[in-house]
Amino acid sequence: MKKQLPVFVLLGASVLWGLSWLPLKGINAMGIEGIVLIFIVYGILSLFFAPLLLRQFRHYKRHLKAMFLIALFGGGASLAFTYALINGEVIRVMVLFYLLPLWGVFGGKFFLHESIDKWRYLGAALAIIGAFVILGGFEVFDSPLAWIDLIALLSGLLFTMNNLVFRSAQEVKVSAKIGAMFYGTFMLSALLLLAGVEKFPEFITPQAWSGLFFYALAWLLLANLGSQWGVTHMEAGRSSIIIIMELLTAVVSAILINDEIVNVHEYLGGILIISAAFIEALRTKDEEIPNKTIL
DSSP states (O other): OTTTHHHHHHHHHHHHHHHTHHHHHHHHTTTOOHHHHHHHHHHHHHHHHHHHHHHTHHHHHTTHHHHHHHHHHHHHHHHHHHHHHHHSOHHHHHHHHTTOHHHHHHHHHHTSOOOOOHHHHHHHHHHHHHHHHHTTGGGGGSSOOOHHHHHHHHHHHHHHHHHHHHHHOTTSOHHHHHHHHHHHHHHHHHHHHHTTSSOOOSOOOHHHHHHHHHIIIIIIHHHHHHHHHHHHTSOHHHHHHHTTHHHHHHHHHHHHHTTOOOOHHHHHHHHHHHHHHHHHHTOOOOOOOOSOOOO
16 A cells, blocks of 8 residues: 555546646636746745745755756746646647656656556557547647647646656655745746736736635645645656546536536547556555666
8 A cells, every 4th residue: 555655646646737727727717817827836835845945955965957857847837737727728738748658658758767567558558549539539639739738738748858857866855856846937038928818917906816825725725735746756667657647537527617528539538548547646656766866
């Protein structure tokens, strides 16, 4: 049971991520634009983590390269994913994000030298096929990719790279790595605001502030802690398949809340994705963390 704890923690965090479009779009409807929303939310998280990070300053100094890469990849992934989810169609953004789980499998193999067996290849294949089937296969690309689609794709790539760095930097404390990711997202969004990509609103309602604090300190904090702790305690290929449960959660919640009709291909795609997740969740092989590093 103890060996399976990271699996269940990661599954729970994936459900939170899959439902994150609800508070994000709700806060956005109150007049808070995407980058501004991200800047405030991750600013709140950065302030929350500041005392802990100050106490770990010496720890940071010994791992500057890992911290920089996590701030860049993890911060960029959070920024791109959140922005795409706020401004794009939920199902389309999530599917484009999850067209990239194979990068986690092959990245784990070639960068971290993890072993990939036939079950993992099967799980990766089912996950990819399920993502395509949910939107009707290759019909998803009948229309040209919009800029928001490219941002969704970029978020998946950056997320995969961040997972590999998390996995590789085993000597770095998880809290330090999560803090670096929060500060990376905050700083990247601040740079975009300074560049004039969006303007900060003149007034934010108390209701909007309540939503921002709730999303930052309850929803987002738990989702990040769960997902990053989970990916740190299992292979990159395995975690990249399990977290695809986010896609299923987002699709089902979007369909139910918007009262949409579920088609046969959507049911089939969901079954494929669930199958991929459970192939990984039910595997009991004792896997050791590789000693080699990409840092």
